[in-house]
Amino acid sequence: xxxxxxxxxxxxxxxxxxxxxxxxxxxxxxxxxxxxxxxxxxxxxxxxxxxxxxxxxxxxxxxxxxxxxxxxxxxxxxxxxxxxxxxxxxxxxxxxxxxxxxxxxxxxxxxxxxxxxxxxxxxxxxxxxxxxxxxxxxxxxxxxxxxxxxxxx
Amino acid sequence: xxxxxxxxxxxxxxxxxxxxxxxxxxxxxxxxxxxxxxxxxxxxxxxxxxxxxxxxxxxxxxxxxxxxxxxxxxxxxxxxxxxxxxxxxxxxxxxxxxxxxxxxxxxxxxxxxxxxxxxxxxxxxxxxxxxxxxxxxxxxxxxxxxxx
Numbered sequence: 001x002x003x004x005x006x007x008x009x010x011x012x013x014x015x016x017x018x019x020x021x022x023x024x025x026x027x028x029x030x031x032x033x034x035x036x037x038x039x040x041x042x043x044x045x046x047x048x049x050x051x052x053x054x055x056x057x058x059x060x061x062x063x064x065x066x067x068x069x070x071x072x073x074x075x076x077x078x079x080x081x082x083x084x085x086x087x088x089x090x091x092x093x094x095x096x097x098x099x100x101x102x103x104x105x106x107x108x109x110x111x112x113x114x115x116x117x118x119x120x121x122x123x124x125x126x127x128x129x130x131x132x133x134x135x136x137x138x139x140x141x142x143x144x145x146x147x148x149x150x151x152x153x
Numbered sequence: 154x155x156x157x158x159x160x161x162x163x164x165x166x167x168x169x170x171x172x173x174x175x176x177x178x179x180x181x182x183x184x185x186x187x188x189x190x191x192x193x194x195x196x197x198x199x200x201x202x203x204x205x206x207x208x209x210x211x212x213x214x215x216x217x218x219x220x221x222x223x224x225x226x227x228x229x230x231x232x233x234x235x236x237x238x239x240x241x242x243x244x245x246x247x248x249x250x251x252x253x254x255x256x257x258x259x260x261x262x263x264x265x266x267x268x269x270x271x272x273x274x275x276x277x278x279x280x281x282x283x284x285x286x287x288x289x290x291x292x293x294x295x296x297x298x299x300x301x
Contacts, residue, residue: 005181006173008196015196016203018167023208025159027216027223032252033277035164040277052160057256059164064260066165067172079265080179080249095268097247102272103279104244105252110280111237116251119238120197125204126225133230134238141242146186149246 019122026052029126031118032060033109085153112138155218171257179249186246244272 022030035057038050050058068074078084082094109115112134114123120138123131174196175181185193211223245251248269250258255273258266 005175005192006170008174008192009199011170011174012196012199013203014170015167015200016205016207018163018170019200019204020207020211021163022159023216023223023225024211024214025216025218026156027219027221029225030163030167032256035160036252036273037277037281040274041281044278050157052156055157055160056164056167059161059166060168060171060253060256061260062161063165063168064172064177064257067169068261071173073262074177079263080183082179082265094265098265098268099272099275101244101248102255102269102274103276104240104272105248105255105269106244106273106276107280108237108239108241108244108276109252110277110284112234112241113237115241115253116245117253121200121204124201125208126227127205128225128227130228130230130234134234137235137238138242138245141239142186142246143188145243145246146183150187 015121016125019125028052029118029122030056031114031122032057033106033115033118035060036106037110081149081153108138159218167253168257168260171253172261176254177250177257177261177263182245182249182254186249 019030022028031053035053035055038054039057042048042050042054079094079098082097083091086093086097105115109118112119114120114131114134116138119131119134124135171177175192181190182193184190214223215221216223241251248255250266250269252273255266255269259270
């Protein structure tokens with residue numbers, strides 16, 4: 001990477017202000033899975049009249065493209081533990097593994113009523129008991145599974 | 154129009170921060186989930202703290218674009234939600250990315266994200282199919298207005 005990691009005490013508050021901005025301007029809860037849902041259901045009914053949530057995800061992608069153009073791209077030849085564990089012909093396994101992980105992320109986030117942004121960030125800041133419980137659950141599960149992967153991979 | 158523009162602009166800022174904070178990198182997420190680096194937790198906690206204070210400052214005022222009174226209601230946790238959160242946690246740990254970073258991985262040219270993105274689309278579709286099925290044991294959480 002050609003850039004340094006932005007200090008957490010700048011990055012965190014800016015993200016928090018994004019939640020406040022969506023609330024102050026639209027009185028809505030910032031959540032990225034809601035945007036994915038908007039796009040997925042829009043594609044299914046062949047309508048591209050997306051609401052603000054769908055546009056948020058488009059903005060997210062546009063922002064990351066802009067950042068990459070200015071700061072340079074990351075090392076996109078590897079993908080974390082997957083490309084170090086699955087090498088040679090086994091590398092083909094990464095595609096179905098990521099696909100399956102995606103299904104768990106999508107289905108899980110919808111069932112939980114939000115992902116890391118909707119429940120973790122916005123819901124926790126709203127001090128919603130449902131979001132606080134969901135956040136504690138997904139953080140502890142993800143930590144446990146990461147240690148499990150480290151032990152077996 | 155103004156609502157969509159708001160979504161796009163705030164989304165772009167969010168995306169830049171996710172890239173700049175290294176969240177696009179599976180190794181950064183993995184290092185955090187293996188409790189090797191405190192960055193993600195400090196980042197996340199300071200974001201929640203800022204939003205917590207900010208939300209309380211704007212609560213009760215008039216939303217600038219919609220004119221409604223800024224406010225929200227909260228709900229107690231329900232078992233299906235926690236099961237969903239656990240399923241989400243498993244996927245997060247495998248891919249070392251959640252929905253925001255998956256989108257910014259695509260923007261940064263990490264094409265592995267196309268598989269994760271396809272999976273998320275399938276997972277959301279599965280959920281909406283299950284939700285639409287007229288089952289007697291339908292939970293309130295499934296019809297919660299917003300999902301993030």
